[in-house]
Amino acid sequence: MLSFRGVTKTFGRVRALDRLSFRIEPGEVFGLLGPNGAGKTTSISLAVGLLRPDSGSIELEGIGEPHEQAAREALGVSPQSLAVYDDLTARENLELFSGLYGMTRRERRARARELLERVGLHDRANDRVAGFSGGMKRRLNLAAALVHRPRIVLLDEPTAGVDPQSRNALFDIVRGLRDDTTTVVYTTHYMEEAQRLCDRVAIIDHGRLLALDSVSELISRFGGEGERVAQDLEPAMTGSPGGGDLESVFLELTGRTLRD
Amino acid sequence: MRATRSILLLALKDVRLLLRDRLGAFFTFAFPVLYALLFGLMFSGTGEGSGTVGIALVDLDRTDGSRAFVERLADSEALDVTLVADSDAGRELVRRGKLSALLVLPEGFGDPATTLVRGERVRLEGVVDPSRKAEAAILKGTLSGLVFEHIGDSLRDPDRARAVIAESRAALSEGAPPAVAAAVDRMLSGVEGLLDEGEAVGLGAADGPIDLAIGELTSGERTVPVTAYALTFPQGAAWGLMACALGSSLSLVGERSRGTLVRLSLAPIARWQILAGKALSCFVISLVMLAVLVGVAHLPVFGVRAESYMLLAVASVCACAAFVGVMMLVASFGKTVAAVEGFGRAVLLVLALVGGAAVPVVFMPVWMRTAAGVSPFRWVIEAMDGAIWRGFGVQEMLLPCGVLLAIGLVGFVGGSLMFRFSRVMGD
Numbered sequence: 001m002l003s004f005r006g007v008t009k010t011f012g013r014v015r016a017l018d019r020l021s022f023r024i025e026p027g028e029v030f031g032l033l034g035p036n037g038a039g040k041t042t043s044i045s046l047a048v049g050l051l052r053p054d055s056g057s058i059e060l061e062g063i064g065e066p067h068e069q070a071a072r073e074a075l076g077v078s079p080q081s082l083a084v085y086d087d088l089t090a091r092e093n094l095e096l097f098s099g100l101y102g103m104t105r106r107e108r109r110a111r112a113r114e115l116l117e118r119v120g121l122h123d124r125a126n127d128r129v130a131g132f133s134g135g136m137k138r139r140l141n142l143a144a145a146l147v148h149r150p151r152i153v154l155l156d157e158p159t160a161g162v163d164p165q166s167r168n169a170l171f172d173i174v175r176g177l178r179d180d181t182t183t184v185v186y187t188t189h190y191m192e193e194a195q196r197l198c199d200r201v202a203i204i205d206h207g208r209l210l211a212l213d214s215v216s217e218l219i220s221r222f223g224g225e226g227e228r229v230a231q232d233l234e235p236a237m238t239g240s241p242g243g244g245d246l247e248s249v250f251l252e253l254t255g256r257t258l259r260d
Numbered sequence: 261m262r263a264t265r266s267i268l269l270l271a272l273k274d275v276r277l278l279l280r281d282r283l284g285a286f287f288t289f290a291f292p293v294l295y296a297l298l299f300g301l302m303f304s305g306t307g308e309g310s311g312t313v314g315i316a317l318v319d320l321d322r323t324d325g326s327r328a329f330v331e332r333l334a335d336s337e338a339l340d341v342t343l344v345a346d347s348d349a350g351r352e353l354v355r356r357g358k359l360s361a362l363l364v365l366p367e368g369f370g371d372p373a374t375t376l377v378r379g380e381r382v383r384l385e386g387v388v389d390p391s392r393k394a395e396a397a398i399l400k401g402t403l404s405g406l407v408f409e410h411i412g413d414s415l416r417d418p419d420r421a422r423a424v425i426a427e428s429r430a431a432l433s434e435g436a437p438p439a440v441a442a443a444v445d446r447m448l449s450g451v452e453g454l455l456d457e458g459e460a461v462g463l464g465a466a467d468g469p470i471d472l473a474i475g476e477l478t479s480g481e482r483t484v485p486v487t488a489y490a491l492t493f494p495q496g497a498a499w500g501l502m503a504c505a506l507g508s509s510l511s512l513v514g515e516r517s518r519g520t521l522v523r524l525s526l527a528p529i530a531r532w533q534i535l536a537g538k539a540l541s542c543f544v545i546s547l548v549m550l551a552v553l554v555g556v557a558h559l560p561v562f563g564v565r566a567e568s569y570m571l572l573a574v575a576s577v578c579a580c581a582a583f584v585g586v587m588m589l590v591a592s593f594g595k596t597v598a599a600v601e602g603f604g605r606a607v608l609l610v611l612a613l614v615g616g617a618a619v620p621v622v623f624m625p626v627w628m629r630t631a632a633g634v635s636p637f638r639w640v641i642e643a644m645d646g647a648i649w650r651g652f653g654v655q656e657m658l659l660p661c662g663v664l665l666a667i668g669l670v671g672f673v674g675g676s677l678m679f680r681f682s683r684v685m686g687d
Binding site: 073075128 | 262265266269270273276277280281518519520522523524525526527528529682
């Protein structure tokens with residue numbers, strides 16, 4: 001569905017991505033993991049066409065390169081920053097964004113209603129976003145990425161700063177997208193989220209791909225019996241198959257050096 | 261069709277956001293009206309004490325002549341006289357900023373008419389507040405006028421004039437050099453002769469030396485007089501346009517900071533459409549602001565009527581176009597909202613002041629009047645003045661409107677090329 005082939009991107013003297021290659025299959029939930037500065041945001045920015053690679057290529061298979069109009073129709077993005085208008089209502093936000101994809105007024109209204117229902121904001125449809133909690137804004141941010149029924153959705157840390165209830169609701173939405181055969185690219189710092197949601201996970205660091213496989217394969221290959229490090233996550237997220245977990249794999253591959 | 265619809269949607273979004281921002285809406289729509297109202301009141305001379313210079317006055321001479329002159333000063337509409345006991349008291353009032361100047365009639369001031377006929381200069385002393393140079397200049401002119409008016413009144417009364425001549429002859433005999441005394445005596449004899457002849461032919465006592473008839477400039481078939489508000493509403497419009505342009509600039513940069521610009525950039529619309537949407541909203545908001553301003557100016561209390569509404573509409577459209585360009589340029593200078601706000605306010609404030617949005621250009625030094633040519637405010641005010649009360653024709657409107665359109669075009673194209681879209685998510 002989405003292919004990175006030997007993609008390199010530098011900013012000045014900093015090489016953000018170094019011959020990065022991977023392929024995301026249609027309909028899968030693909031986790032893109034890495035410590036701060038690993039190249040996740042650069043990868044997403046390249047995938048949506050905000051940046052162009054210095055070398056290598058990126059392609060949405062059967063559609064074209066990300067900056068092309070057809071690719072934009074196929075892509076939906078939920079940025080880490082809450083890219084919604086605080087002084088518009090939830091419904092107005094969604095109708096505005098869907099209007100930019102050429103929908104008629106009737107289609108916009110129907111789609112906004114459907115999405116607000118899906119993210120649990122239907123009873124707050126006509127309230128201004130300024131009065132929403134962080135979790136509600138995150139859900140609306142995600143809904144805004146879905147207005148045009150994209151074939152591939154990129155979620156950049158969609159659960160940052162939300163409470164467990166909203167996080168759970170966001171998980172349900174992601175699972176719903178997978179059920180609809182929508183391809184999802186999911187970046188997060190929470191290994192448990194990736195472990196619960198992702199069909200496959202890519203771990204990158206210093207712009208390079210360190211590992212790419214299903215969670216269970218990664219755990220079996222890279223010492224999934226290691227101790228847990230993060231103890232502050234909710235109990236519902238700490239369960240892991242086979243006693244190992246993705247966090248141990250992540251630390252094994254990227255090291256324990258702080259990356260502030 | 262889809263491109264047009266996207267631009268309209270984006271512009272509508274900005275208008276909606278502005279209307280929901282009470283403070284932003286106030287500065288966009290109400291502030292220009294308040295500005296025009298305030299300055300109109302100042303320039304119209306309405307209200308007690310407007311247009312007068314406050315002075316402290318000390319009469320150290322305390323003669324009939326000086327008292328008569330004090331009365332004349334007190335009666336003057338141009339002065340607001342406060343009598344004080346001594347110079348120190350007067351200086352203190354000026355130092356504290358309560359009054360603009362201290363005026364002292366020194367000992368020996370006497371009657372200005374006698375002093376003048378004796379061939380001496382009328383001497384006044386005083387100090388002025390250095391921060392009120394304009395009022396000091398008005399005071400000097402007013403005093404000169406009052407002195408001559410006082411002397412004129414004295415000499416037009418034949419009996420008083422003869423008394424003045426007699427006093428002068430007496431003074432001359434007390435110490436003037438014989439040659440000077442003889443020359444002045446001959447002059448005084450001539451004046452006496454004139455007084456006799458004047459009485460013989462019946463010259464009125466009230467006739468002054470100058471017959472001045474000054475009316476206000478009118479143009480065309482104007483039936484409504486030009487009020488002070490006709491002068492200040494274009495200035496209010498200039499401030500309103502500044503608020504619109506700055507508000508739209510901040511809105512654009514704010515979208516980049518918040519991340520909504522990334523979302524817009526990822527939609528299947530071109531970047532020029534995003535900027536066109538912002539430009540359209542800025543243009544529409546500016547135009548509505550001007551319409552509100554013109555509507556308020558038409559209220560009976562302001563009584564502003566335009567010489568040509570067609571040309572006023574043209575001037576308004578050109579002014580809005582110019583400030584769309586200004587908006588785009590300002591937005592392109594800086595990465596953050598704070599940087600653009602600081603830069604925008606500083607630059608636009610200077611341009612507004614230089615361009616006559618606060619003090620009319622005619623009151624400025626020559627070099628500043630020349631420099632005003634680079635300010636869009638100057639051309640906005642000229643175009644609107646031209647349409648409202650100067651009675652400009654189409655040809656005369658070509659220059660200001662052409663300059664405004666050029667500013668708009670260059671500003672928008674240049675600003676669009678320089679404006680930095682987000683290149684990275686979260687950038």
